[in-house]
Amino acid sequence: MIRKSMMTVAVVVILVMGCHVASASIMTYKGIGLHSKVTLHAAGSPADGCRVSAGQYLISYEGTDYASYCVDIYHYAGSGEVTELPIESLNNGDLVAFLFETYSEDVQDNIDAAALGVAIWEVIFETSDNFDVTDGYLSITGNEAVAQAANDLLSTLPDSYQTQWDMLVLHSDCKQDMIIPGSPIPEPATLMILNLGAVGLIIRRRRRMKIG
Secondary structure (H helix, E strand, O other): OHHHHHHHHHHHHHHHHHHHHOOOEEEEEEEEEEEEEEEEEOOOOOOOOEEEEEEEEEEEEOOEEEEEEEOOOOOOOOOEEEEEEEHHHOOOHHHHHHHHHHHHHHOOOHHHHHHHHHHHHHHHHOOOOOOOOOOOOOEEEOOHHHHHHHHHHHOOOOOOOOOOOOOEEEEOOOOOOEEEOOOOOOOHHHHHHHHHHHHHHHHHHHHHHHHO
């Protein structure tokens, strides 16, 4: 009975420690990268009718700097605690992944960056089936070059998409959420080879233990 009670206490301690380790990490906001101003329209958003910066948000997370993109029009940029969420947690997360993975590395100037940022907002927050940044629930005015470039990106959207980068959403309750790329996801054949290697390593270790 005493041994069982001690085991129960140990399990509780481990769970508590595990929860502590899994607590939120800090995302540090370091300013705006390539960007362009647009007037955002989205009823109910604090940015509705405001002139905002669309494009890259420079952040630091767990020792790495990122030129990230905002996926939250209901808060303002800033530093704070964040929790990691999968890209699938976003509305049309697969399309967000497509846009980011396909175009973020090709961004050359302010228009490119702003167009990608606006296109990402569009696929997340638009309430109709028609993705057009000049019409619908979410739209922009005051920057025709960005609007045209964003719609050009949206015209390439696939019916569905599987992320290749294991992307993450850095979610905050009071600051803008950002997306960052993760590690490239191995192709099925590569993953199978890695798994076989891991199994072989376990078998070799067990054989050594028996010999010893």
